[in-house]
Amino acid sequence: xxxxxxxxxxxxxxxxxxxxxxxxxxxxxxxxxxxxxxxxxxxxxxxxxxxxxxxxxxxxxxxxxxxxxxxxxxxxxxxxxxxxxxxxxxxxxxxxxxxxxxxxxxxxxxxxxxxxxxxxxxxxxxxxxxxxxxxxxxxxxxxxxxxxxxxxxxxxxxxxxxxxxxxxxxxxxxxxxxxxxxxxxxxxxxxxxxxxxxxxxxxxxxxxxxxxxxxxxxxxxxxxxxxxxxxxxxxxxxxxxxxxxxxxxxxxxxxxxxxxxxxxxxxxxxxxxxxxxxxxxxxxxxxxxxxxxxxxxxxxxxxxxxxxxxxxxxxxxxxxxxxxxxxxxxxxxxxxxxxxxxxxxxxxxxxxxxxxxxxxxxxxxxxxxxxxxxxxxxxxxxxxxxxxxxxxxxxxx
Amino acid sequence: xxxxxxxxxxxxxxxxxxxxxxxxxxxxxxxxxxxxxxxxxxxxxxxxxxxxxxxxxxxxxxxxxxxxxxxxxxxxxxxxxxx
Numbered sequence: 252x253x254x255x256x257x258x259x260x261x262x263x264x265x266x267x268x269x270x271x272x273x274x275x276x277x278x279x280x281x282x283x284x285x286x287x288x289x290x291x292x293x294x295x296x297x298x299x300x301x302x303x304x305x306x307x308x309x310x311x312x313x314x315x316x317x318x319x320x321x322x323x324x325x326x327x328x329x330x331x332x333x334x335x336x337x338x339x340x341x342x343x344x345x346x347x348x349x350x351x352x353x354x355x356x357x358x359x360x361x362x363x364x365x366x367x368x369x370x371x372x373x374x375x376x377x378x379x380x381x382x383x384x385x386x387x388x389x390x391x392x393x394x395x396x397x398x399x400x401x402x403x404x405x406x407x408x409x410x411x412x413x414x415x416x417x418x419x420x421x422x423x424x425x426x427x428x429x430x431x432x433x434x435x436x437x438x439x440x441x442x443x444x445x446x447x448x449x450x451x452x453x454x455x456x457x458x459x460x461x462x463x464x465x466x467x468x469x470x471x472x473x474x475x476x477x478x479x480x481x482x483x484x485x486x487x488x489x490x491x492x493x494x495x496x497x498x499x500x501x502x503x504x505x506x507x508x509x510x511x512x513x514x515x516x517x518x519x520x521x522x523x524x525x526x527x528x529x530x531x532x533x534x535x536x537x538x539x540x541x542x543x544x545x546x547x548x549x550x551x552x553x554x555x556x557x558x559x560x561x562x563x564x565x566x567x568x569x570x571x572x573x574x575x576x577x578x579x580x581x582x583x584x585x586x587x588x589x590x591x592x593x594x595x596x597x598x599x600x601x602x603x604x605x606x607x608x609x610x611x612x613x614x615x616x617x618x619x620x621x622x623x624x625x626x627x628x629x630x631x632x633x634x635x636x637x638x639x640x641x642x643x644x645x646x647x648x
Numbered sequence: 649x650x651x652x653x654x655x656x657x658x659x660x661x662x663x664x665x666x667x668x669x670x671x672x673x674x675x676x677x678x679x680x681x682x683x684x685x686x687x688x689x690x691x692x693x694x695x696x697x698x699x700x701x702x703x704x705x706x707x708x709x710x711x712x713x714x715x716x717x718x719x720x721x722x723x724x725x726x727x728x729x730x731x
Contacts, residue, residue, distance in 0.1 A: 369706070370695055373691035
């Protein structure tokens with residue numbers, strides 16, 4: 252596992268942030284200057300790859316590809332995957348990404364000013380495509396297996412893991428780099444801000460993302476990249492790789508409904524599909540990492556879906572987005588990493604800022620302080636615009 | 649006549665853009681091989697010239713350029729032409 256997020260750029264720091272309930276959210280002066288309603292964002296440093304990758308490779312990488320490169324390098328190092336293994340095996344990549352707005356806008360700005368397409372430069376096209384992450388990483392790491400970007404809105408990262416799980420389960424691949432990446436810049440989310448979907452708590456950034464809380468007023472955009480190396484058990488054991496967790500199942504559904512307003516039925520079917528396709532029982536799932544982004548309708552409907560599925564079982568339910576903000580295309584992958592870290596270290600991270608439940612979240616067991624609890628099975632939800640839903644069940648090994 | 653200052657500037661911007669040791673840039677050396685350029689890099693050469701020397705060329709204009717001296721003369725002639 253490797254992660255580049257606003258609550259840490261290494262697994263130990265992320266673990267500490269999750270335990271302490273540390274927020275990675277700030278108010279960005281540039282967004283205020285640009286006329287945003289919400290100035291809030293996850294804050295993370297720009298990667299400096301000057302002495303890491305050659306000019307051509309750097310030139311072709313978008314912001315989110317740079318995040319993903321670092322997360323993937325660390326994941327490969329931890330998984331003991333080296334260039335020799337990559338040369339001798341058909342390792343694939345399935346990565347969630349659904350925009351590369353910064354590169355597109357910078358290119359168009361040059362075109363409008365200069366009226367000459369060549370002056371946009373040679374790297375722009377490779378930065379601008381949604382497949383920016385997979386095209387760059389497959390070249391840099393010389394990957395020879397499946398090479399595909401999964402664009403499933405805010406469920407992209409989760410679907411990427413689900414698709415990787417299915418490809419390995421079917422025997423088509425033995426090892427796949429899976430994950431999700433999300434650019435962090437105002438241009439990527441300007442139109443989203445215009446929908447009044449973001450929190451307006453500009454003067455209190457760390458209190459703005461408050462999933463399931465009755466006084467929530469919208470999400471906080473964020474991003475980075477998260478990579479998990481998915482591998483068949485046999486392959487991982489054969490080469491002595493450290494094994495942290497098992498994907499037990501993948502559920503998915505489409506709401507077939509509104510483009511932006513989520514419902515209860517779609518997420519519920521996704522959760523039930525994951526549970527029904529596994530050998531896991533409801534009482535074995537001790538923690539649900541909810542999609543809950545801190546929007547009024549989304550959190551309400553997810554709370555209803557979770558409570559309708561789990562009934563009296565009442566697992567701990569939490570949203571790490573209370574600390575990270577909404578990592579969007581990355582979220583489905585990063586939240587699996589957050590959940591595995593919790594299982595490895597026997598705790599349930601707090602849903603910070605959850606102070607007062609609403610009618611739906613009152614039905615759930617939501618902790619706003621870190622809970623010490625050994626557990627080994629969790630469920631992670633990710634939902635996106637267009638009503639795309641993904642659910643993963645993960646077991647610690 | 650090419651001013652030494654122009655040659656120095658060309659060498660500097662090429663070394664910075666294409667990340668090579670300035671010492672390997674010599675008038676008789678082959679431009680493409682020395683800088684390890686491919687067709688994508690020629691696009692960036694167009695950008696580099698526009699940014700640093702203030703005129704716009706096309707990638708096909710580089711067809712006759714073999715050595716750094718050819719490149720110096722190309723830049724010099726275009727700059728003279730724009731005066």
